Amino acid sequence: MKLSLSSILENVKKKHLIRRILILCACQLISAIIFNFFQRASHLVTGGTSGIAIITEYVFGFEPSLVILIISCACLLLSLIFLDIEATAGAVIVTFLYPFCVELTSTWPDLIFIETTDMLLISILIGIAAGITNGLTYKSGFNNGGFSIINQILYKYKRISISMTSFMINMSIVLVGGFFFGWKMVMYAAVILYINSIVTDRVLIGVSKNKSIYIMTEKEKEVKDYIINTLHHGTTEFSAEGGWNFHKKQILMTVIPSKDYFKLKEGVKLIDSHCFFIVTDSYQASGGK
Numbered sequence: 364m365k366l367s368l369s370s371i372l373e374n375v376k377k378k379h380l381i382r383r384i385l386i387l388c389a390c391q392l393i394s395a396i397i398f399n400f401f402q403r404a405s406h407l408v409t410g411g412t413s414g415i416a417i418i419t420e421y422v423f424g425f426e427p428s429l430v431i432l433i434i435s436c437a438c439l440l441l442s443l444i445f446l447d448i449e450a451t452a453g454a455v456i457v458t459f460l461y462p463f464c465v466e467l468t469s470t471w472p473d474l475i476f477i478e479t480t481d482m483l484l485i486s487i488l489i490g491i492a493a494g495i496t497n498g499l500t501y502k503s504g505f506n507n508g509g510f511s512i513i514n515q516i517l518y519k520y521k522r523i524s525i526s527m528t529s530f531m532i533n534m535s536i537v538l539v540g541g542f543f544f545g546w547k548m549v550m551y552a553a554v555i556l557y558i559n560s561i562v563t564d565r566v567l568i569g570v571s572k573n574k575s576i577y578i579m580t581e582k583e584k585e586v587k588d589y590i591i592n593t594l595h596h597g598t599t600e601f602s603a604e605g606g607w608n609f610h611k612k613q614i615l616m617t618v619i620p621s622k623d624y625f626k627l628k629e630g631v632k633l634i635d636s637h638c639f640f641i642v643t644d645s646y647q648a649s650g651g652k
Contacts (some may be wrong), residue, residue: 375629376504383503388443390496395464397492398608400472401452405479407489408540409552410561412509416465418540428466431509435462438512445516454508457500461508482551490555494562501622502567525620526572542644567621569649573645578615578631579603580638589630590617596627618645 398413406421408414412434416427435458442451479485487567500507515596533556541549564572585602590598599616619627624642631638 371593371630371633375626376635378629383505384456386499386503386504388460390397390500391457391461391624392464392468393597395461395468396471397489398427398465399468400475400477401485401489401601404472405482405485405541405542406544407482407486407548407551408537408544409489409493409555410510410536411507414533414536414540417535418543421543426460426466428462428469430630432459432462435509438445438509439517442512446512446519450512450515453504454507454512457505457508483554486551486554487558488590490558491562492560493555495566497559498563499565501563502625504625506622564621567624572621573618574621575616575643575645576627576640577643578617578640579612580615580631580635580640582611583615583633585634586638587597587615588630589634590615590627594619594623594626608636 399552401407402409402413403417403420405416408417412431413427415434416425416430419430439451439454439458442454497507506553511529511531513532514525516530518525519521537549537552537556540552578586587598587600590596596617596619600613601616602611603614604611617627628640631640
């Protein structure tokens with residue numbers, strides 16, 4: 364049965380949906396536990412809405428879960444205005460789930476005491492845990508909402524690298540945290556952000572921010588249409604000859620952000636379950652339109 368381009372993406376989104384939502388919920392709960400037991404207790408500001416929540420609680424006494432909810436809802440509204448329904452829908456669950464988990468676990472440190480004096484050990488633990496939860500969230504086809512929406516907006520309208528805007532926003536928050544909690548905390552935050560980025564990429568499927576994918580399929584036109592018109596990525600097409608049977612075939616090559624790997628892989632498998640493809644790390648991708 365031939366599937367339309369829009370129905371392919373819809374099928375990808377529905378695939379293992381319950382399992383993916385459960386993974387998302389578990390990731391948000393773990394993130395909230397890490398926040399309340401370690402980051403909030405030791406004033407470790409690592410950027411994002413959680414970092415702002417720690418600062419505003421210290422300066423104004425605001426409840427962290429409320430601050431996170433307000434900022435996340437504001438970003439969600441910006442997504443609705445400047446992006447599209449699809450991008451907004453992907454962030455709705457996290458927008459409300461994470462603040463709920465933060466509030467739910469806010470009293471747990473009063474019940475369970477964990478030593479937090481070894482800041483280097485705590486930083487390593489936070490970096491690994493954040494990397495795992497972020498990686499599993501992206502791998503499940505969701506995103507973390509919040510300031511990641513700002514990154515997407517700037518990329519769409521100004522073509523500013525998502526990694527660059529994410530770095531600038533997070534570092535700005537970290538530096539403000541350093542002003543209130545000491546510059547030693549900035550160094551620990553840098554350790555956390557570095558470990559987080561490495562572990563996130565490892566959990567996804569590789570070590571680079573982009574993937575080069577080579578696809579050999581009998582349904583070349585459908586696959587190419589899906590990549591170009593649905594996922595909005597370019598492709599390069601070239602001829603190849605089998606070394607054993609000398610059959611000539613066309614190979615499609617595309618470079619995509621790691622976060623889009625799930626959509627591409629599952630979509631191509633729905634179009635042609637017998638296709639052959641290779642995934643490699645792409646350390647730099649520049650140029651093009």
